[in-house]
Amino acid sequence: ELKVEQNPLFLSMQEGKNYTIYCNYSTTSDRLYWYRQDPGKSLESLFVLLSNGAVKQEGRLMASLDTKARLSTLHITAAVHDLSATYFCAVYHSGGGADGLTFGKGTHLIIQP
Amino acid sequence: GAGVSQSPSNKVTEKGKDVELRCDPISGHTALYWYRQSLGQGLEFLIYFQGNSAPDKSGLPSDRFSAERTGGSVSTLTIQRTQQEDSAVYLCASSAGTGFPKNIQYFGAGTRLSVL
Numbered sequence: 001e002l003k004v005e006q007n008p009l010f011l012s013m014q015e016g017k018n019y020t021i022y023c024n025y026s027t028t029s030d031r032l033y034w035y036r037q038d039p040g041k042s043l044e045s046l047f048v049l050l051s052n053g054a055v056k057q058e059g060r061l062m063a064s065l066d067t068k069a070r071l072s073t074l075h076i077t078a079a080v081h082d083l084s085a086t087y088f089c090a091v092y093h094s095g096g097g098a099d100g101l102t103f104g105k106g107t108h109l110i111i112q113p
Numbered sequence: 114g115a116g117v118s119q120s121p122s123n124k125v126t127e128k129g130k131d132v133e134l135r136c137d138p139i140s141g142h143t144a145l146y147w148y149r150q151s152l153g154q155g156l157e158f159l160i161y162f163q164g165n166s167a168p169d170k171s172g173l174p175s176d177r178f179s180a181e182r183t184g185g186s187v188s189t190l191t192i193q194r195t196q197q198e199d200s201a202v203y204l205c206a207s208s209a210g211t212g213f214p215k216n217i218q219y220f221g222a223g224t225r226l227s228v229l
Contacts, residue, residue: 033217041222042116042117042204042221042222042223043204043206043218043220045218045219048213048214088155088156090156092213101158103155103158
């Protein structure tokens with residue numbers, strides 16, 4: 001059974017600081033997704049990482065994937081309040097349910113002015 | 114439609130009642146997924162449809178849960194004899210198909226179910 005673990009599950013940080021969210025998974029995968037969810041809203045797709053060493057950046061967010069370590073990171077640079085949300089990683093595993101996506105529990109991020 | 118639409122957005126029901134949750138996927142999307150999000154938990158996969166067929170029903174928590182999809186479009190998730198532990202946000206997603214990039218899932222805003 002594929003397990004996806006995110007940490008931290010809750011993070012409160014100040015504007016202007018840098019921080020990293022980690023996503024570990026238990027079985028081989030070469031595809032990982034990051035989603036953002038605002039309270040009461042849909043999940044919004046942020047990044048799709050397809051191969052070992054993949055790095056994608058959008059504004060103050062940068063995601064990377066290390067398939068050998070079974071680890072993805074979401075790095076936040078100089079955080080701003082608008083980035084407050086819950087962030088989920090989801091790992092693709094062939095043969096799994098829902099076309100192979102297994103989600104982590106999410107990281108609830110609060111950025112304080 | 115422009116996005117995945119779910120209704121109702123909120124549902125309060127009494128224990129033992131049946132509820133129906135509706136999902137209208139993005140037009141043309143052949144795959145449709147149901148998830149449950151409980152307080153403090155991640156997204157728990159329930160069921161997915163490819164067209165009108167549900168190849169994987171393994172996530173349904175009990176036989177009180179069922180889902181159908183007709184016409185390759187709208188899907189209904191039915192919970193019979195609701196229990197308090199069924200209280201959660203039920204999320205629906207759709208994708209253009211299987212295999213990347215078609216399998217990127219787009220989510221609706223969810224239905225918040227409260228069982229009293």
